[in-house]
Amino acid sequence: MNTFDVAAIKADFPILQRCFNGRKIVYLDSAASSQRPEAVLDAMDTYYRTTHANVHRGVYAIAEEATRLFEEARHAYGRFVGAPDPAHEVVFTKNATEAVNLVAGTWGRANLGPGDHIVLTEMEHHANLVPWLMLSEQKGFSIRYIPVDRSGWLDLSDIDALLDGAKLLGVTLVSNVLGTLNPVAELAALAHAQGALVLADGAQFVPHMATSVTALGCDFLVATGHKMLGPTGIGMLWARRALLEEMPPFLGGGEMIRDVRLDGFTPNEVPWKFEAGTPPIAEAVGLAAALSYLEGLGMDAVRAHEIALTGYAMDALQHAYGDEIVLFGPDGPSNRGGVLSFAFKDLHPHDISQVLDAEGVCIRAGHHCAKPLMRKLDVSATARASFYVYNDEQDVEALVKALGKADELFGIG
Amino acid sequence: MAGLEDLYREIILDHYRNPRNRGELPVPPAHRTEGFNPLCGDEIVVYLSVTDGIVEDLRIGGQGCSISQSSASMMSAAVKGKTTAEARRTIATFKSMMSIHESTLDTSAGLASDPEIPEGVSSEDSGLDEDPSDELRPPSEAELTALGDLAALQGVVKFPVRIKCATLSWNTLAQGLDEIATSA
Numbered sequence: 001m002n003t004f005d006v007a008a009i010k011a012d013f014p015i016l017q018r019c020f021n022g023r024k025i026v027y028l029d030s031a032a033s034s035q036r037p038e039a040v041l042d043a044m045d046t047y048y049r050t051t052h053a054n055v056h057r058g059v060y061a062i063a064e065e066a067t068r069l070f071e072e073a074r075h076a077y078g079r080f081v082g083a084p085d086p087a088h089e090v091v092f093t094k095n096a097t098e099a100v101n102l103v104a105g106t107w108g109r110a111n112l113g114p115g116d117h118i119v120l121t122e123m124e125h126h127a128n129l130v131p132w133l134m135l136s137e138q139k140g141f142s143i144r145y146i147p148v149d150r151s152g153w154l155d156l157s158d159i160d161a162l163l164d165g166a167k168l169l170g171v172t173l174v175s176n177v178l179g180t181l182n183p184v185a186e187l188a189a190l191a192h193a194q195g196a197l198v199l200a201d202g203a204q205f206v207p208h209m210a211t212s213v214t215a216l217g218c219d220f221l222v223a224t225g226h227k228m229l230g231p232t233g234i235g236m237l238w239a240r241r242a243l244l245e246e247m248p249p250f251l252g253g254g255e256m257i258r259d260v261r262l263d264g265f266t267p268n269e270v271p272w273k274f275e276a277g278t279p280p281i282a283e284a285v286g287l288a289a290a291l292s293y294l295e296g297l298g299m300d301a302v303r304a305h306e307i308a309l310t311g312y313a314m315d316a317l318q319h320a321y322g323d324e325i326v327l328f329g330p331d332g333p334s335n336r337g338g339v340l341s342f343a344f345k346d347l348h349p350h351d352i353s354q355v356l357d358a359e360g361v362c363i364r365a366g367h368h369c370a371k372p373l374m375r376k377l378d379v380s381a382t383a384r385a386s387f388y389v390y391n392d393e394q395d396v397e398a399l400v401k402a403l404g405k406a407d408e409l410f411g412i413g
Numbered sequence: 414m415a416g417l418e419d420l421y422r423e424i425i426l427d428h429y430r431n432p433r434n435r436g437e438l439p440v441p442p443a444h445r446t447e448g449f450n451p452l453c454g455d456e457i458v459v460y461l462s463v464t465d466g467i468v469e470d471l472r473i474g475g476q477g478c479s480i481s482q483s484s485a486s487m488m489s490a491a492v493k494g495k496t497t498a499e500a501r502r503t504i505a506t507f508k509s510m511m512s513i514h515e516s517t518l519d520t521s522a523g524l525a526s527d528p529e530i531p532e533g534v535s536s537e538d539s540g541l542d543e544d545p546s547d548e549l550r551p552p553s554e555a556e557l558t559a560l561g562d563l564a565a566l567q568g569v570v571k572f573p574v575r576i577k578c579a580t581l582s583w584n585t586l587a588q589g590l591d592e593i594a595t596s597a
Contacts, residue, residue, distance in 0.1 A: 354572070355417060358416070380456065381454045409417070
């Protein structure tokens with residue numbers, strides 16, 4: 001797609017101009033955290049330099065301006081994910097993990113108990129496992145898991161039995177290890193037929209393709225700002241307004257209340273009911289700038305670029321190393337996000353990553369906060385390259401070449 | 414900036430490619446101790462056969478990166494046939510080679526030591542009558558010489574995230590020796 005000018009995009013990201021050993025950094029770890037364009041950095045800097053004040057409080061000009069920017073960011077994210085009521089259905093949290101904890105700690109605490117069960121998948125990130133494991137210890141409900149098959153897809157052969165009577169289905173839209181693009185719309189229809197709500201983990205999805213909560217059919221969607229060109233310290237929960245209104249508050253404090261007496265309190269309206277204390281204001285401003293940047297590129301173009309580059313990388317790695325490289329996850333780049341986990345010969349991922357670092361190539365090595373999935377794959381760790389809007393074929397070539405260096409250093413025969 | 418050659422010395426690569434004392438011992442009579450690095454998922458299993466205060470045999474199992482595997486291999490060669498007191502002294506010297514930097518770097522990076530990783534012997538439970546601050550001083554030239562091949566792992570301290578790879582097997586050995594001492 002020629003409309004997607006990666007060289008121009010790369011030039012927007014100051015950190016990608018940084019050199020190590022005389023070479024520009026090759027950043028292939030956006031699934032862990034993306035980088036930020038000038039536009040985001042400028043928006044946050046300008047906000048702090050010209051506008052900062054606490055939100056929803058002051059009646060002076062900069063406080064009103066800060067409040068407006070903050071609420072506009074909420075609205076912008078709501079529109080970005082196709083929320084029916086964007087001004088009232090987005091809750092800002094610290095990150096996606098906190099957004100899941102919010103759902104578990106409010107909706108889950110109020111609705112789950114002994115005899116109940118929820119359904120998760122074996123490919124969930126710890127963020128969508130541990131909050132439910134913690135709550136199940138306290139509330140005594142059980143958790144069933146949709147298994148992952150050998151090709152990296154969810155095994156749906158027992159899905160009806162798993163979902164029978166379930167209260168919630170929690171599923172990632174894109175696996176952060178396998179890249180698998182899960183059929184969440186179909187799963188949501190099945191779950192709803194059983195009366196279950198659906199929580200979709202969009203951390204690896206929302207940054208990479210056009211998102212519509214109504215098309216996905218989910219009831220909760222979590223995502224995080226720092227994986228979509230925005231700052232760290234801001235996560236997003238979307239939920240239907242009626243659902244948010246039924247849920248008890250999460251953290252207690254200022255901002256989330258309408259009235260406080262010595263013998264009780266009245267919570268604020270949604271979404272502020274879930275935002276105790278001073279929220280991430282500059283981060284919201286940065287997020288809004290990131291959303292504008294992505295919308296400027298066009299999310300369909302972002303996705304097309306990702307499919308093309310992932311396909312290019314899969315071909316290049318297999319062409320260079322054949323059977324010596326194992327790519328985890330489904331075949332076909334359109335079945336996956338821009339995440340490529342691999343095993344290379346019998347080299348340990350940490351050793352691969354270390355040698356790649358010396359070549360200026362940044363990839364992730366480890367369990368990717370998905371230890372149950374690692375056990376299923378029968379590996380202790382994988383190496384993972386992940387792509388975003390600023391990556392191009394040259395970055396992939398650098399990866400392929402650097403793997404050759406690792407092979408040279410550790411090669412046994 | 415530290416180069417890869419500081420980390421991957423030839424002797425380290427040799428132990429990685431040809432690990433010494435790899436395998437298992439029947440339990441019992443041998444003692445089995447597992448160690449995990451929760452950050453990367455590496456695991457080490459140390460099988461210890463101790464008779465009359467002598468490490469008669471040991472074997473290393475588990476999986477990990479070149480640094481953790483080669484460190485375990487060198488460790489096995491260094492302590493096999495030694496008395497448990499000598500083994501503990503070697504552990505203390507090796508840990509001091511790593512931990513002076515580890516503690517400095519951990520503080521500067523704001524990283525707390527991980528409770529899931531068994532900590533090495535302190536002077537108190539190692540039975541050594543050394544000054545408690547001893548672990549914080551760098552090893553002497555003589556001590557480094559005594560470490561032999563193990564001194565090759567010195568370069569690891571230039572790569573802070575890899576220090577725990579190098580110390581994993583040593584912490585596991587220390588834990589195993591403690592468990593044997595306690596159960597005796």
